[in-house]
Amino acid sequence: RRISGRDGTIFEEAKKTLVEKEKLETDNWKRIYGFDYHDQEKEANVVIDTSDKTPKQIVDMIIKKMKEKKIV
Numbered sequence: 859r860r861i862s863g864r865d866g867t868i869f870e871e872a873k874k875t876l877v878e879k880e881k882l883e884t885d886n887w888k889r890i891y892g893f894d895y896h897d898q899e900k901e902a903n904v905v906i907d908t909s910d911k912t913p914k915q916i917v918d919m920i921i922k923k924m925k926e927k928k929i930v
Contacts, residue, residue, distance in 0.1 A: 903927065 862872035887895045899905050904923045907914050
């Protein structure tokens with residue numbers, strides 16, 4: 859709806875364009891990096907929601923997880 863309003867297009871057209879763009883981006887990511895970025899969480903050793911954390915808190919969480927897994 860936001861894109862439709864911004865571009866002055868019909869909602870369904872904006873939605874179709876966005877879906878096509880996401881498909882191209884997903885295909886390119888998979889071709890370049892070898893995996894679908896929508897599946898990253900399944901492949902990850904650690905998943906951190908950074909939306910409400912400071913950079914220091916994020917680093918501290920990463921270090922803690924690395925120590926737990928004896929990576930450092």
